[in-house]
Amino acid sequence: MNNIDLKKARAVTGAEAVANAMRQIEPHVVAAYPITPQTPIVEYFAKFVSDGVVRTEMIPVESEHSAMSAVVGAAATGARAMTATSANGLALMHEVVYIAASSRLPIVMPVVNRALSGPINIHCDHSDAMAERDSGWVQFYAESNQEAYDLTILSLKLAEDESVRLPVMVSLDGFILSHGVEPVEFLPDEVVKEFIGEPKMIYPLLDTEHPVTYGPLDLYDYYFEHKRQQVEAMENAKKVFPKVAEEFYKVSGRKYDFVEPYKLDDAEYVMVALGSTNSTIKYVVDWMREEGFKVGALKVWMFRPFPKAQIQKYLNGRKGVVVLDRSASFGAEAPLYEAVKSALYNVAIRPQMGSYVYGLGGRDILPEHIRKAFEDALSGNLIADEQRYLGLRE
Amino acid sequence: MPVNLFGLAKTFENRAEDIGLVQGHRLCPGCAAPIVVKFSLMVARKLGYEPVVGLATGCLEVSTTIYPYTAWTVPYIHNAFENSAATMSGVETAARALKKFGVLPKDKKYAFFVFAGDGGTYDIGLQSLSGMIERGHKVIYILYDNEGYMNTGNQRSGSTPTGSNTTTAPVGKVIPGKVQLKKNIVEIVAGHEYVYAATVSISDPNDFFSKIEKSLNFDGPSFIAAFSPCVRFWRIPDGAANSISKLAVETKYWPLYEVENGVYRVTRKPRQFKPLIEFLKPQGRFKPLLSRPDADEIVQRLQEYVDRRWERLLTLEEATKGKPIR
Ligand SMILES: Cc1ncc(C[n+]2csc(CCOP(=O)(O)OP(=O)(O)O)c2C)c(N)n1
Ligand code: SF4
Ligand SMILES: [Mg+2]
Numbered sequence: 001m002n003n004i005d006l007k008k009a010r011a012v013t014g015a016e017a018v019a020n021a022m023r024q025i026e027p028h029v030v031a032a033y034p035i036t037p038q039t040p041i042v043e044y045f046a047k048f049v050s051d052g053v054v055r056t057e058m059i060p061v062e063s064e065h066s067a068m069s070a071v072v073g074a075a076a077t078g079a080r081a082m083t084a085t086s087a088n089g090l091a092l093m094h095e096v097v098y099i100a101a102s103s104r105l106p107i108v109m110p111v112v113n114r115a116l117s118g119p120i121n122i123h124c125d126h127s128d129a130m131a132e133r134d135s136g137w138v139q140f141y142a143e144s145n146q147e148a149y150d151l152t153i154l155s156l157k158l159a160e161d162e163s164v165r166l167p168v169m170v171s172l173d174g175f176i177l178s179h180g181v182e183p184v185e186f187l188p189d190e191v192v193k194e195f196i197g198e199p200k201m202i203y204p205l206l207d208t209e210h211p212v213t214y215g216p217l218d219l220y221d222y223y224f225e226h227k228r229q230q231v232e233a234m235e236n237a238k239k240v241f242p243k244v245a246e247e248f249y250k251v252s253g254r255k256y257d258f259v260e261p262y263k264l265d266d267a268e269y270v271m272v273a274l275g276s277t278n279s280t281i282k283y284v285v286d287w288m289r290e291e292g293f294k295v296g297a298l299k300v301w302m303f304r305p306f307p308k309a310q311i312q313k314y315l316n317g318r319k320g321v322v323v324l325d326r327s328a329s330f331g332a333e334a335p336l337y338e339a340v341k342s343a344l345y346n347v348a349i350r351p352q353m354g355s356y357v358y359g360l361g362g363r364d365i366l367p368e369h370i371r372k373a374f375e376d377a378l379s380g381n382l383i384a385d386e387q388r389y390l391g392l393r394e
Numbered sequence: 395m396p397v398n399l400f401g402l403a404k405t406f407e408n409r410a411e412d413i414g415l416v417q418g419h420r421l422c423p424g425c426a427a428p429i430v431v432k433f434s435l436m437v438a439r440k441l442g443y444e445p446v447v448g449l450a451t452g453c454l455e456v457s458t459t460i461y462p463y464t465a466w467t468v469p470y471i472h473n474a475f476e477n478s479a480a481t482m483s484g485v486e487t488a489a490r491a492l493k494k495f496g497v498l499p500k501d502k503k504y505a506f507f508v509f510a511g512d513g514g515t516y517d518i519g520l521q522s523l524s525g526m527i528e529r530g531h532k533v534i535y536i537l538y539d540n541e542g543y544m545n546t547g548n549q550r551s552g553s554t555p556t557g558s559n560t561t562t563a564p565v566g567k568v569i570p571g572k573v574q575l576k577k578n579i580v581e582i583v584a585g586h587e588y589v590y591a592a593t594v595s596i597s598d599p600n601d602f603f604s605k606i607e608k609s610l611n612f613d614g615p616s617f618i619a620a621f622s623p624c625v626r627f628w629r630i631p632d633g634a635a636n637s638i639s640k641l642a643v644e645t646k647y648w649p650l651y652e653v654e655n656g657v658y659r660v661t662r663k664p665r666q667f668k669p670l671i672e673f674l675k676p677q678g679r680f681k682p683l684l685s686r687p688d689a690d691e692i693v694q695r696l697q698e699y700v701d702r703r704w705e706r707l708l709t710l711e712e713a714t715k716g717k718p719i720r
Contacts, residue, residue, distance in 0.1 A: 028491035031484060057491040059483055062525035066480035069522065072473050073448070073484025079492055081484065095474055205469045206489055206498060208444040215449075215472035216459035 002254040004146055009185045014145040014177035017184045018084070018110045018170075019044030021152035023054055024192035025108075028079035031059035031070035035089040036122045037174040038112040042084065064089035068096035075105035076214050078204035080156070082107065086174060087114035087128040094132065100167050101136025102230065103214060106159035106199075107167040109137075110152055113275070113326075114174040115361045123362020124174040126274065126327040130335045136230050138168040138237050139304040141274040145182040148172040150254055151301075153187070156196050158244045163236040165202070173276040175362070191251050234305040241302065258307030260299040261314055263289060267296025269377045270315060270351075272340055273324040274300050277358075277365055281324075284370040295374050300336065308343040315340070316347035320377035324370075324390070326359045334387065341384065354382035358390035365391055397603045402436045411467050414445055419458040419465035424625040424632035426639065427454045427538045429596045431509055434536055434618070435468065437606040443505035444468070446489075448482035450514030451475035453545040453624075454538060476518035478508045479526035479535060486531045505610055508535040512553035513543045516577050527586040527615045534609045534616045537579065540624035548627035552577045555647075556699075557674075557683040557692055560627075565682035570692060575699070583617040584653040587719050590616040592652035592661075597640035601650055601661050608652070621648045629678020638677065645673040646700040649707055656719035658710040670697045 012020075019041050022030070030049075032042040049058045061067045067083045074081035085093065090111060100107055111129050115121040129139060140155060142148040148170060155168035172178060187195075203212045218226060238258075245256040262282050264270065271281050278299040288295045298314050300307070315321050321344070325334030332338065337355035344350055356373050359365045369390040376382055395401070406413055414435040421428055431447075431454070438445045449455040449472040458465040459472065473481040486506045492498040510519060515537045526533060542560050543549040550563040550572050557571045565571035583591045590612040594602040602620075609616035621642055623635040630638055642648035643662060647670060650662040671693055674680040683689060 028495060028497075029484060029488050031487075055491070055494055057487045057494070059487050059529065061480065061483070062521060062528070065477060066483070066522050066525055069473055069477035069480035070484030070487070073471060073481035074488035074491075075484075076471050077485055077488040077492065078497075079488035081488065096477065099473060201497075205471055205485060206446065206492070206504070208446070208469060208504075211467055211469045213459050213464035213466050213470045216461040216464060217456045218461040222461050 002146065004183050004185050006183055009183035011181050012145065012184050013040065013179050013181055014148050014172050015040035015179065016044055017145040017149040018152055018172065019048070020186060021149045022082060023048045024187070024189050025080065025082070025153065025156055025196060026054045027056055027082045029057050029059065029071065029074035029081040030083065031061050031067045031074070031081070032083045033061050033064045033067050033085070033089060035064070035086045037114055037178045038084050038086040038089065040178065041110060041112070064092045065096060068093040068100060071107055072096060072100050072103065072105060075107050076103065076205040078199060078201035080199050082109065084110040084112065086112045087116050090128045090132060091116060094135070097132055097135045097137065102226070104165040104233065105167060106165055108152060108155045108159055108170065109167065110148070110170045110172060112174045112178045113171050121361040122174070124176055124326070125360045125362065126171070129169060129171045130327040132169065133304055133335060136166065137304065138166055138302070139171060140168065140302055141171045141300065142177065143276055143278045143299060145177055145180070145184050148177055149184055149186070150248065150252065150256065153192055153195065154244055154248045154256060157247070158237060158241055160199060161240045161244070162200065162202070164233055164240050166233050166237060171275065176276045187252055195247065195251050238305050238307070256301060258302045258310045259314065260301060262297040262299065264296040264298065264314060266294055268294040268319040269322070269374060270296050270298050270318050271322045271324060271370065271374065272298045272300060272336065274303060274326065274336060277324060277326065280365060280367055281370055284367045284374065287367065288371065288374060293374070293378060303336070306339050306343070311340055311343040312347050315344055315351060317349040318351040320354070320382055321351040322354045322356060322373045322377050322382070324373070325355065325357050328357050328360065352377070352380070352382040353384045355387045356390050357387060363391050397437050397440055397607055399599045399603070402440060402603070405440055406436060412439060414439070414447070414466060414468035415458065416465050416467055418463070420460065421453065421457040422626045424635055425453070426596055426622040426635040427540070429635070430536065430538045430620040430622055433596065433599060433602050434507060434606050437603050438505040438610060441607065441610060443503050443610060445505045445507055446485060447507045447509060448472070448478045448485060450478035450508070450510035450519055451545070452511035452514055454509055454511065456545055475514055477522050478510045478514060478519060479522040479533070482506050482508050482533045483526045483529065483531045486533050506533040508533060510535070510537055511544070512537060512539045512541055513551045516552035516579050524586065527583060527589050527617065530588060530614050532614060534606070534618065536618045536620055538620050538622035540622045541576070542624070542627060544624050544627050553579070556696060558679045559682045565686070570686060570688070571683055580619055580653065584656065587656060588614050590614070590652070590654050593619045593621070593648060593650055595621045595639045595643050595648055595650060597636050597643060598650060598662060605652060627679065629681070630676060634676070638673070641668065641673040644668045645670045646704045647673050649704060651707060654718070657714045657717065658707065660707055660711050670700055
């Protein structure tokens with residue numbers, strides 16, 4: 001995690017941090033619908049609108065399906081358009097989430113991770129965002145409120161890059177981050193304005209001199225090629241992201257990458273995870289290192305496109321790799337595990353691997369749980385084809 | 395002078411591509427939907443607006459934009475089936491925002507249209523439409539009502555009339571086709587209170603044009619229900635869209651009226667009405683119904699129904715005269 005200068009930081013919730021990123025981006029249009037735990041983001045933002053702090057036009061839509069639909073319409077005009085949601089809201093949007101990516105609209109959407117119904121639950125897990133992992137959106141997962149703020153700003157620039165033109169989801173863990181207070185260093189408004197620049201209008205719908213048709217019927221003679229272009233755009237996102245991250249580093253002093261290694265240099269056993277749990281993992285790594293165990297962690301910042309090369313680079317030759325997933329894939333391996341395992345198919349020295357599902361429906365993950373998984377690895381007790389659970393009553 | 399047929403014909407003579415929807419699309423010959431579109435766009439154009447159109451999935455959408463071709467010479471967006479109103483809410487809002495931010499000139503006169511079928515309006519898109527109207531987006535939502543899911547092959551919708559033969563409510567040995575009544579979409583829309591809502595028919599162009607003109611001038615959302623014969627699944631001849639539309643108005647099946655801020659006004663009051671059977675008989679979609687032994691009785695009930703609805707409409711007109719909600 002990037003170091004924060006506490007003298008310059010303010011103590012805020014993740015929701016307030018993200019809402020302020022949105023304030024600084026000042027999108028032309030925000031369409032949103034309330035759902036716990038995303039709600040405070042829209043509430044903060046609505047207040048900015050009513051107080052005239054931003055010029056943004058807000059559409060208080062009657063559903064998330066309409067939120068994403070309106071954002072697609074707005075983005076097609078070349079306007080910057082944003083929304084934010086969680087769980088059932090994201091699931092309700094799904095049809096249009098897919099259309100947004102296929103239409104190559106650079107929409108940025110914070111997703112405050114919450115368990116999908118049913119049964120209904122309001123707490124954190126990643127089942128909502130994971131259900132959209134093949135929707136064609138770039139996906140980031142934030143460890144902290146600072147990261148949620150930074151990634152929201154950074155994502156806009158990545159999304160709008162001409163060779164990318166893809167929507168981006170910034171995932172932040174429901175309640176843990178959205179409602180948890182942490183120090184966040186905000187960039188000055190002008191710095192954000194300059195960093196994101198003016199949006200480039202590409203085929204703007206409202207250009208009546210050059211009328212365009214958005215969303216045509218695209219059958220077997222062209223659809224496939226268009227999907228191929230989307231695959232390419234994702235590859236381009238991998239190329240462009242380091243440049244955007246470098247520019248962000250220049251203005252903020254904070255470094256972002258596909259993944260973040262933690263005490264990996266000599267680590268023999270590595271834990272891989274998404275989101276806020278990485279802070280707990282780092283704590284356990286420190287604790288176990290004090291006892292002499294060669295353990296480390298690899299945080300995955302970008303889940304889509306999946307940073308295969310970086311995963312290979314950091315995990316090749318380790319003795320054991322433990323992957324933590326905050327969502328299940330019923331009938332198959334958990335999503336992060338499956339992706340990491342598949343990436344390691346080609347490496348020179350394959351590590352032993354273990355899959356651990358944890359935290360569904362907001363179940364707490366404790367340092368002891370993480371230590372237990374590390375100990376399984378240390379004792380050579382990892383079975384690649386076995387899914388285990390942390391913090392579950394069986 | 396209000397916009398009229400001759401004026402428009404003159405303006406667009408040899409300038410068909412300026413209307414917004416050009417030839418080469420693949421709608422069935424004789425389909426009323428493109429006429430509904432052209433009637434609407436011509437008025438906007440004539441009055442100096444730049445139309446921007448949003449479509450719901452359906453016959454009109456699939457037949458006019460088969461990639462890499464498009465029949466649209468005006469900005470066009472199709473998103474999905476049920477969300478055309480929400481999509482155009484976004485477009486309309488973006489236009490306001492871009493003007494506010496100084497990206498677009500403040501005096502640019504856009505006219506935002508939705509064209510959606512009855513399935514996309516009465517059924518799956520009803521929520522999106524309601525949201526758009528309630529929020530007051532300045533969008534003209536035009537329903538082309540062909541009374542069924544035609545794009546997918548003539549399935550029943552909330553707009554399909556009683557007794558019509560569709561593939562999901564076929565006239566069978568036991569069940570006489572669709573047994574429910576057609577929803578009254580205009581009243582549902584009018585219930586949003588701050589809205590201009592009207593019915594139109596291509597058989598009465600000047601009434602049609604004047605309602606589009608009113609919509610353009612109305613400072614809020616408008617909803618136009620356009621009767622839109624489907625030659626294919628109504629089983630009528632290619633050239634019959636207009637005559638069937640005319641019969642719909644003359645038999646009280648499709649009264650021409652408007653509701654402006656709660657005030658009802660019947661815009662056409664034929665001196666003499668024809669019996670409903672004259673509207674039903676020429677259409678193959680009612681043939682299975684009319685071949686049933688109990689046909690007379692069913693037609694009689696439908697006749698009573700349209701009579702009562704007409705009376706009710708006149709009563710509403712009388713009752714709301716000079717009493718706008720706002
Ligand atoms: C969510 C969703 N459900 C179903 C469909 C399939 N579908 C496409 S068009 C259509 C019927 C359209 O009917 P209507 O709106 O009346 O337009 P028409 O084709 O009759 O002009 C249906 C059911 C779809 N595209 N999307
Ligand atoms: S099926 Fe009906 S509505 Fe569709 S294009 Fe043909 S005539 Fe028009
Ligand atoms: Mg229809």
